[in-house]
Amino acid sequence: MAHLISVNAGTPAPTEHSDVPYTGIDKRPIDGPVSITVPGPKGTEPTGVAGDRICDTRHHGGPDQAVYAYAREDLDRWAGELGRDLPGGVFGENLTTSGLDVTGARIGERWLIGERTVLEVCAPRIPCRTFAGWLGERGWIKRFTEVAVPGAYLRVIEPGEVCAGDGIRQVYVPEHTVTIGLTFRALTTEPGLLPRLLEAGEALPAHTREKVLHRLQ
Template identity: 80%
Template structure:
């Protein structure tokens, strides 16, 4: 059974690795019920998770990046590679999951968490220098990109409240084969895959669609 190990939120902290001079990538598990709502448009500081915040509003946030999920199984793999413990929230994820193939999820796939909250897979996370600086690992962006375990951004379809231990059910799976991993590879190392992203239809974020169409022209 798939379920939430933790729900994580972060507040701004000083950093030398962002033009904003602050980052909220460091997230910690939150006790009890946490509200999940549709955030404001891109450019606002709040994410879809109660108590969570972003600093670089130019590159992060908005409805297509309302919530970020990462699998505990993938954190454990990285923990073995890096030789260090990676607690829930270590990759800046809002939801640390177990028993769910986050990277194999299809764009447009919908998850019900707990009794009523419903989220939709929208895009992979693309690594940035703030992420690399936060972890303090040399060559991190290259290593992360080559391994292609990006985790998934999610839209909020039905707001609600979630907590650690809640079950996760896939309630809708599209028929196309555009997974989070495939989309990540198309946007990073294998641009020849970009045309395939159009198979995701309306679930594909508008900015990604524009990029694919520009390439096709």
């Protein structure tokens, strides 16, 4: 059964790899239940995860980036390629999952975590220089982009508490085929795919819709 390996949160730490002097990308597992709520608008703090902090509010946060999930299976593949240990939270993810195809999740798909919390798949993570600087891997942005296993940002549909070990169940899967993986490729290496993103309807983030419509014009 799909479940949470860990719930992770970060506190501000100095960085030389961002437009702001601090970053919350170093996220660590939290013991016990963690509240998940709808965050404020983009440009404000905090995230949707209690105890988590973001510092570059221009590029991160807001309802469409309330929670970030990454699969343990994908972390393990990266660990093998990089030859280093990658603990839960090291990619800056709030939720480290197991048994769930995050890259194959469809935009607008909904997950029930535990007994109450419902999150909606919204958008892929686009790598930035803060991420590259944090991992310290040469050519990381290009490498991460080429592999195209980005993890998923999630909206909060039903707030609640989650904790390590909670089950994850898909309670709604839309009929379209616009996945996190396809969206990531459209936004990075395969712009010809951008028109396909409109198939996701209202679940597609507004800024992504605007980009697609601008291209079609």
